[in-house]
Amino acid sequence: MNIWLRTGDPPSGATSVIRFGRFLEAGGKDDRQGPALSEIGGVADIDSRNGDIAAWYVGPGHRSDPEILEALAGSGKAVLLDAGQDGDNALDAPRRAIPTASLVLTADLCGHDDAWVFQRLAVLSAQPESFAAIADRATVIMAAVAMGASDVVVPDASCLDAAALSRIADARMRASSTNDVAAVESVERLRCLSVRRTLAAGERILEDDLTVAVTDYRGLGPAMRSHVIGLTLRYPIEPGDAIHFGHFHDRYADER
Amino acid sequence: MSGDAIGVVIRARNEAEWLGSCLQAVTLQDYPSVEIVLVDNGSTDDTRAVAERYGCRIVDYGDREFNYSRAINIGIDATDAPLIAILSGHCVPANETWASSLAENLRDPGCVAVYGRQEPLPDSSPFDKRDLWTTFGVERRVQRRDFYFNNANSMIRRSAWEDLPFNESIHGLEDQDWAKKVLRTGHRIVYEPRASVFHHHGINHDQSEERADRHVHIIDLIRQDLT
Numbered sequence: 095m096n097i098w099l100r101t102g103d104p105p106s107g108a109t110s111v112i113r114f115g116r117f118l119e120a121g122g123k124d125d126r127q128g129p130a131l132s133e134i135g136g137v138a139d140i141d142s143r144n145g146d147i148a149a150w151y152v153g154p155g156h157r158s159d160p161e162i163l164e165a166l167a168g169s170g171k172a173v174l175l176d177a178g179q180d181g182d183n184a185l186d187a188p189r190r191a192i193p194t195a196s197l198v199l200t201a202d203l204c205g206h207d208d209a210w211v212f213q214r215l216a217v218l219s220a221q222p223e224s225f226a227a228i229a230d231r232a233t234v235i236m237a238a239v240a241m242g243a244s245d246v247v248v249p250d251a252s253c254l255d256a257a258a259l260s261r262i263a264d265a266r267m268r269a270s271s272t273n274d275v276a277a278v279e280s281v282e283r284l285r286c287l288s289v290r291r292t293l294a295a296g297e298r299i300l301e302d303d304l305t306v307a308v309t310d311y312r313g314l315g316p317a318m319r320s321h322v323i324g325l326t327l328r329y330p331i332e333p334g335d336a337i338h339f340g341h342f343h344d345r346y347a348d349e350r
Numbered sequence: 351m352s353g354d355a356i357g358v359v360i361r362a363r364n365e366a367e368w369l370g371s372c373l374q375a376v377t378l379q380d381y382p383s384v385e386i387v388l389v390d391n392g393s394t395d396d397t398r399a400v401a402e403r404y405g406c407r408i409v410d411y412g413d414r415e416f417n418y419s420r421a422i423n424i425g426i427d428a429t430d431a432p433l434i435a436i437l438s439g440h441c442v443p444a445n446e447t448w449a450s451s452l453a454e455n456l457r458d459p460g461c462v463a464v465y466g467r468q469e470p471l472p473d474s475s476p477f478d479k480r481d482l483w484t485t486f487g488v489e490r491r492v493q494r495r496d497f498y499f500n501n502a503n504s505m506i507r508r509s510a511w512e513d514l515p516f517n518e519s520i521h522g523l524e525d526q527d528w529a530k531k532v533l534r535t536g537h538r539i540v541y542e543p544r545a546s547v548f549h550h551h552g553i554n555h556d557q558s559e560e561r562a563d564r565h566v567h568i569i570d571l572i573r574q575d576l577t
Binding site: 286312317 | 380400447469471472473494534535536538546575
């Protein structure tokens with residue numbers, strides 16, 4: 095996961111599951127680096143400063159600015175877009191302009207109570223894009239990560255509990271990987287039809303040729319036994335191989 | 351398993367070599383309600399006879415210049431089934447659970463489409479083996495942004511197609527164009543490796559440079575939302 099800092103140094107205690115990066119506000123004020131982009135020429139500054147940072151933040155005032163969106167689309171950097179609360183239409187322009195892989199919907203959760211925070215996170219987690227929380231409290235940051243936020247935007251790095259955040263991000267990643275592995279293993283444990291002897295292409299499968307073996311998920315189930323007896327093989331098959339429909343000519347092939 | 355009826359739409363032109371194996375596998379699915387619609391694009395071999403033998407409803411593509419999207423749209427229009435499987439005439443479902451493995455993913459109301467694994471056969475070309483093995487892995491995947499999708503072996507909700515038919519202004523890769531647009535509505539697409547088919551000719555038709563050029567052009571348009 096990514097943690098975006100505007101100022102300050104990354105805190106200690108983070109593991110490799112967390113990456114830190116700098117962001118700037120497109121079209122907004124940047125007290126540390128100079129006047130607001132819009133005040134000194136707007137989009138031209140996105141090009142000039144693009145090499146200094148890894149992400150751009152777009153506030154609600156610039157969400158529909160076509161020039162800024164076009165410049166950000168060509169920046170090659172992550173775009174942290176304030177999702178606002180104006181309904182989906184407000185996101186139409188940025189969704190059209192910014193490559194999906196770069197777009198991260200963002201909610202400013204600073205200074206809000208817990209119910210409001212969770213309501214916003216629930217809405218964001220249902221969107222197709224990645225999402226991020228702008229947060230100034232360690233518990234809100236951890237809640238966002240636990241609910242699936244791919245990114246966290248932190249105005250003040252001192253509020254980060256990097257070690258705790260790493261544990262949550264790591265647990266989320268492990269849970270996801272475990273589920274995938276379990277799914278693969280469960281399908282590979284299926285029993286299916288196989289053969290007792292080597293059969294060549296062109297041979298017909300006879301009842302005595304068939305057996306049931308523990309092979310892989312592509313194989314025909316034991317209940318398909320009666321349907322394959324008498325079919326002609328298009329490809330050879332060895333004992334222990336799973337029988338699948340791809341092995342056979344169709345039952346009417348000889349008539350053509 | 352019980353569930354909504356499935357209409358299997360198969361596009362074909364001179365597919366007699368593989369169509370029988372394909373239809374044999376489709377008609378032996380363990381899913382209770384499967385209808386097959388074959389959209390025939392002027393076949394001159396035994397394609398239509400094979401389809402008739404397996405009880406397919408045959409729909410003529412007509413005299414217009416062939417377009418992949420139009421062929422699928424014609425096929426879907428010919429069935430009322432709520433779930434639409436789209437299958438190449440030279441793809442053979444691996445086993446009897448192909449249709450149910452696709453359909454069970456669509457129990458999730460947030461999922462509008464699912465596509466399955468494609469594997470080569472022993473005599474597929476090395477190019478096709480390489481492309482299929484490297485494209486279709488063994489792990490199930492839920493896609494929220496990645497718009498890769500493949501209509502050689504897929505299933506979609508009819509309701510999603512009614513909202514967004516396949517784009518007839520492009521020639522090929524209608525699957526990825528459609529996928530990108532439905533993902534933008536907040537829906538999900540699933541890659542389901544258990545729903546496996548054998549695809550003798552592969553996904554890139556060996557090494558056709560003309561086809562590659564055409565696909566690169568279309569993908570570029572899709573990436574820029576210009577379709």
